[in-house]
Amino acid sequence: MAxxxxxxxxxxxxxxxxxxxxxxxxxxxxxxxxxxxxxLAQEKGAKVASGTQTITLNVNDKDxxxxxxxxxxxxxxxxxxxxxxxxxPVCTDxxxxxxxxxxxxxxxxxxxxxAMQSVGKKLTTVEGMANDPVPKAFVEADAQQCGFCxxxxxVGVRAFLNSKPKxxxxxxxxxxxxxxxxxGTYANVIQAALKVVKGGA
Amino acid sequence: xAVEYSWPAxxxxxxxxxxxxxxxxxxxxxxxxxYTYDVNLKDQLIAKGLGCPHAACTIKSIDVPPALKISGVVxxxxxxxxxxxxxxxxxxxxxVAAET
Numbered sequence: 113m114a115x116x117x118x119x120x121x122x123x124x125x126x127x128x129x130x131x132x133x134x135x136x137x138x139x140x141x142x143x144x145x146x147x148x149x150x151x152l153a154q155e156k157g158a159k160v161a162s163g164t165q166t167i168t169l170n171v172n173d174k175d176x177x178x179x180x181x182x183x184x185x186x187x188x189x190x191x192x193x194x195x196x197x198x199x200x201p202v203c204t205d206x207x208x209x210x211x212x213x214x215x216x217x218x219x220x221x222x223x224x225x226x227a228m229q230s231v232g233k234k235l236t237t238v239e240g241m242a243n244d245p246v247p248k249a250f251v252e253a254d255a256q257q258c259g260f261c262x263x264x265x266x267v268g269v270r271a272f273l274n275s276k277p278k279x280x281x282x283x284x285x286x287x288x289x290x291x292x293x294x295x296g297t298y299a300n301v302i303q304a305a306l307k308v309v310k311g312g313a
Numbered sequence: 314x315a316v317e318y319s320w321p322a323x324x325x326x327x328x329x330x331x332x333x334x335x336x337x338x339x340x341x342x343x344x345x346x347x348y349t350y351d352v353n354l355k356d357q358l359i360a361k362g363l364g365c366p367h368a369a370c371t372i373k374s375i376d377v378p379p380a381l382k383i384s385g386v387v388x389x390x391x392x393x394x395x396x397x398x399x400x401x402x403x404x405x406x407x408x409v410a411a412e413t
Binding site for chain 2: 191192195196197198199200201237238239241242246247248250251252254255256259260262263266
């Protein structure tokens with residue numbers, strides 16, 4: 113989705129500060145909201161959704177129905193309706209990487225994605241990777257402590273190695289920089305990823 | 314008085330010098346492990362606390378009924394009463410439980 117910023121002409125004698133002061137934050141927010149909605153509706157192929165809807169998500173090779181509102185995030189749909197709790201709520205802005213899932217093979221943060229955006233996409237969560245060598249390598253390298261960030265790392269490693277199957281240690285370090293671990297298991301996570309590389313998975 | 318102690322011989326120990334795998338390692342690595350945060354019971358309510366936005370103040374009044382009118386809200390309980398002093402920002406004032 114395109115980022116939009118509203119700029120006011122500095123020579124119009126109508127500054128942004130005056131505008132906000134005059135109309136109050138609520139009115140300003142409402143105006144911006146209306147502008148954004150209208151602009152998005154004009155965009156080619158854009159749809160405006162409202163109310164609760166039943167949508168179909170393809171998760172781990174299964175079509176599943178979930179009831180969502182436009183504001184429902186993919187993570188909420190996965191966790192609270194499909195009980196796929198491997199996707200963890202740690203941050204609200206995608207900075208922790210704990211909510212990483214694959215969408216058509218690419219890593220996305222399920223907590224910053226709306227469920228409706230993933231309709232028609234092929235989603236893979238950590239639960240769908242039980243037969244993947246990555247979780248096994250994590251156990252063998254002891255790449256976890258409390259384990260709360262681990263699913264995000266497992267999906268992250270899978271996604272990164274899909275794009276770079278022969279990655280070096282340095283590349284893996286860089287490739288996984290979107291995942292955080294408070295226990296500090298990074299060293300062993302790298303070792304687990306290297307095990308997968310060497311195993312030719 | 315010093316206590317004499319020596320580690321048992323390696324061949325007599327079942328733990329020293331061996332690699333031990335985490336018993337719940339696979340469950341955690343595949344997302345199967347359930348943390349408290351992951352429990353989804355039928356008809357489960359979600360509770361949230363409202364913290365005071367001010368660092369030091371006195372409560373004038375708390376009006377709970379409007380919160381109860383919002384659909385899905387089951388319970389809203391004030392934890393303070395009017396006249397109570399707030400000593401720190403984030404001190405819980407009201408707790409609300411609602412359907413998901």
